[in-house]
Amino acid sequence: MRIFFVTGNEAKFREASSVLKEFGIDLLIDKSHKKVEIQSDNLEDIVSNALQGICSDNVSDYYVVEDDGLFINRLNGFPGPYSSYVYKTIGLTGILKLMNDIDDRTAYFKSVVGLCGPKVGIKLFTGVVSGRIAMEPRGTEGFGFDPIFIPEGYDKTFAELGIGIKNRLSHRARAFKSLGNWLLNNL
Ligand code: ITT
Numbered sequence: 001m002r003i004f005f006v007t008g009n010e011a012k013f014r015e016a017s018s019v020l021k022e023f024g025i026d027l028l029i030d031k032s033h034k035k036v037e038i039q040s041d042n043l044e045d046i047v048s049n050a051l052q053g054i055c056s057d058n059v060s061d062y063y064v065v066e067d068d069g070l071f072i073n074r075l076n077g078f079p080g081p082y083s084s085y086v087y088k089t090i091g092l093t094g095i096l097k098l099m100n101d102i103d104d105r106t107a108y109f110k111s112v113v114g115l116c117g118p119k120v121g122i123k124l125f126t127g128v129v130s131g132r133i134a135m136e137p138r139g140t141e142g143f144g145f146d147p148i149f150i151p152e153g154y155d156k157t158f159a160e161l162g163i164g165i166k167n168r169l170s171h172r173a174r175a176f177k178s179l180g181n182w183l184l185n186n187l
Helices: 010-021 043-052 083-089 091-098 158-169 171-186
Strands: 002-006 026-030 062-072 106-117 121-133 149-151
Touching: 002 010, 010 026, 010 062, 010 158, 010 171, 043 062, 043 106, 043 121, 062 083, 062 171, 083 091, 106 171, 121 171, 149 158, 158 171
Parallel strands: 002 026, 002 062
Antiparallel strands: 062 106, 106 121, 121 149
């Protein structure tokens, strides 16, 4: 089966398509629909709302959208749903500055993936990976906050570990795996 991923982020698309390939699902990038993002501190609401703008009653294809956030515990979950904006404005350096003098550097990434399509309505799948914020950016692979995120059980950042390991543990891999399992059992 094939599914369209409505996203402007090709790195997200590459990671997600490699996960779904293992389920025999072809993921195609869809740049013709727009992912309309409401402002909310809840990723699930952002995803559900975006899907309502994509899937009408007589939709004939399956679509997914995904919204993510990096949640830093001692910053009360900041940047969370504002991660994209914070990445573009203060960036990695800004986040590291906010973490100066903070000992507890624990954080997690959360992904919410939403599916809509014929007879499906809207289904949501989530994935979380815990870890900590590095002292400085390290590594060249991946995208976004990967150079400053060290997943639990490792000493290297996602940008150092590379996509092979990232795709075994990441928030995105977990959310898309649960989508893949659901599709295998229900469609
Ligand atoms: P869409 O077009 O799909 O919305 P986006 O890049 O705007 O793509 P999100 O709003 O879902 O993506 O993600 C928010 C930001 O969080 C994103 O721009 C990255 O900076 C960061 N992020 C998300 N997933 C990440 C990951 O796996 N590794 C590092 N940073 C990530």
